[in-house]
Amino acid sequence: GAGVSQSPSNKVTEKGKDVELRCDPISGHTALYWYRQSLGQGLEFLIYFQGNSAPDKSGLPSDRFSAERTGGSVSTLTIQRTQQEDSAVYLCASSLQGPYGYTFGSGTRLTVV
Amino acid sequence: AQKVTQAQTEISVVEKEDVTLDCVYETRDTTYYLFWYKQPPSGELVFLIRRNSFDEQNEISGRYSWNFQKSTSSFNFTITASQVVDSAVYFCALSERWGTGTASKLTFGTGTRLQVTL
Numbered sequence: 232g233a234g235v236s237q238s239p240s241n242k243v244t245e246k247g248k249d250v251e252l253r254c255d256p257i258s259g260h261t262a263l264y265w266y267r268q269s270l271g272q273g274l275e276f277l278i279y280f281q282g283n284s285a286p287d288k289s290g291l292p293s294d295r296f297s298a299e300r301t302g303g304s305v306s307t308l309t310i311q312r313t314q315q316e317d318s319a320v321y322l323c324a325s326s327l328q329g330p331y332g333y334t335f336g337s338g339t340r341l342t343v344v
Numbered sequence: 345a346q347k348v349t350q351a352q353t354e355i356s357v358v359e360k361e362d363v364t365l366d367c368v369y370e371t372r373d374t375t376y377y378l379f380w381y382k383q384p385p386s387g388e389l390v391f392l393i394r395r396n397s398f399d400e401q402n403e404i405s406g407r408y409s410w411n412f413q414k415s416t417s418s419f420n421f422t423i424t425a426s427q428v429v430d431s432a433v434y435f436c437a438l439s440e441r442w443g444t445g446t447a448s449k450l451t452f453g454t455g456t457r458l459q460v461t462l
Contacts, residue, residue, distance in 0.1 A: 264449070264450075266452075273435065273454035274435065274452040276450075276451070279449055287449065331394070332379050332381075332391040332394050333391070333450065334391070335381075335388060335390075337387060338387055
């Protein structure tokens with residue numbers, strides 16, 4: 232597609248439930264990133280995928296968080312047993328291989344009640 | 345470890361004023377890239393500029409200009425004759441070392457919220 236697409240745009244979930252956030256990157260972009268932006272905060276790196284290489288999961292805050300990227304394209308970020316501190320905007324970005332700027336999606340605003 | 349500091353959390357100016365957003369970075373790499381992104385109220389981050397560590401020439405794009413100084417590890421962003429549409433959160437970012445076939449993970453600052461009023 233023309234841009235990075237994320238769904239849903241908003242998600243409200245009850246504490247303890249699992250959620251899945253989806254990211255559809257720009258076609259041809261081999262790198263895909265997930266960041267989290269809490270209210271009034273900067274962007275916190277979560278995970279990135281590059282081609283067929285093992286993903287860099289160093290930013291995942293706990294084992295409740297996981298992500299996969301199928302067929303080198305669409306990615307799903309899963310948060311199990313959600314907690315209130317998981318409330319944030321989850322941003323996905325994609326880029327070409329190398330030190331290029333990212334193209335970000337519009338984000339998924341997750342609210343855990 | 346890489347670090348980006350944007351000491352100004354919020355700046356308010358009146359339209360047509362010039363404003364400079366500060367960015368200071370830390371890295372052990374000799375080769376790196378610096379970026380600025382704009383996040384308007386709509387929420388989507390917009391890429392503004394990328395600068396590599398070997399190019400210290402200042403850059404101007406319309407009302408925007410960037411001042412990169414390796415000696416002070418700074419990459420400041422100036423908006424000349426600010427407009428209400430410039431109101432947004434601006435993020436500075438630094439790329440981590442990359443290699444052939446790898447991607448480039450960005451470390452972001454905490455952002456500076458710019459409010460331009462009439």
